[in-house]
Amino acid sequence: MGEDFLTLAQLVDIVHFAEAGPVNPDASVDIAFIEGSISTPEDMERIRRIRANSRYLISIGACATAGGLQALRNFSNATEWVASIYAKPEYVQSLSTSTPIAQHVKVDLELWGCPVTGPQVLAVVRALLFGVPPWYEKDKVCLECKRRQTVCVMVAQGVPCMGPVTRTGCGALCPSFGRDCYACYGPAENPNAESLARRLEGLGLSPEAVARRFLFINGAAPVFAEAGLKRRETAHD
Numbered sequence: 001m002g003e004d005f006l007t008l009a010q011l012v013d014i015v016h017f018a019e020a021g022p023v024n025p026d027a028s029v030d031i032a033f034i035e036g037s038i039s040t041p042e043d044m045e046r047i048r049r050i051r052a053n054s055r056y057l058i059s060i061g062a063c064a065t066a067g068g069l070q071a072l073r074n075f076s077n078a079t080e081w082v083a084s085i086y087a088k089p090e091y092v093q094s095l096s097t098s099t100p101i102a103q104h105v106k107v108d109l110e111l112w113g114c115p116v117t118g119p120q121v122l123a124v125v126r127a128l129l130f131g132v133p134p135w136y137e138k139d140k141v142c143l144e145c146k147r148r149q150t151v152c153v154m155v156a157q158g159v160p161c162m163g164p165v166t167r168t169g170c171g172a173l174c175p176s177f178g179r180d181c182y183a184c185y186g187p188a189e190n191p192n193a194e195s196l197a198r199r200l201e202g203l204g205l206s207p208e209a210v211a212r213r214f215l216f217i218n219g220a221a222p223v224f225a226e227a228g229l230k231r232r233e234t235a236h237d
Ligand code: SF4
Pocket: 141, 142, 143, 145, 146, 151, 152, 153, 154, 155, 161, 162, 163, 164, 172, 175, 180, 181
């Protein structure tokens, strides 16, 4: 956010932001921005407390909106994973799933992205300060490519791009540098994941490779999980 953060600090009182200094986890606030997923029993209890103390609760980032990369555990045996990674798994108290905030408490707005951008967060704060509903992107990254007149990497280079099913907000950052989108902003509105999965197979990707494209940063988002798990089952048949 750079210097914009200083401007923001003049417009609002920042009462809890451990990384920036103020610590007051049980303060009553107008806006609570939540990062991270619910992956421990303590998280579940804490998010209910924050919800009770907040007028608006906004989840930001792939972990808070979709469960994040750590939600890969949702599709396998989490207990086995912990045991294979940690020398003393009995000290690790994590849930067998990583889930988004909205699965546990009412969320007023979700800002997708890994990570979200400063302008996204500032636009939301500004809208709320003016008393109007925040506006946020739901279009697909492809539309952003067209607006920028960026050459499509999937058409021109034959690389497997996730842009047709991914929500924009990044300004089609990766295609603008000639590389494929890997869906860090999560599913767009009405994505046709099945159709894209078939297109990726048409480009030569194996079912497992297609599954990995979907089961990634936002892999637990239902529409991505469905497409990815279907390909994974095919790969294991
Ligand atoms: S580069 Fe990717 S996001 Fe851009 S138009 Fe092509 S498929 Fe869509």
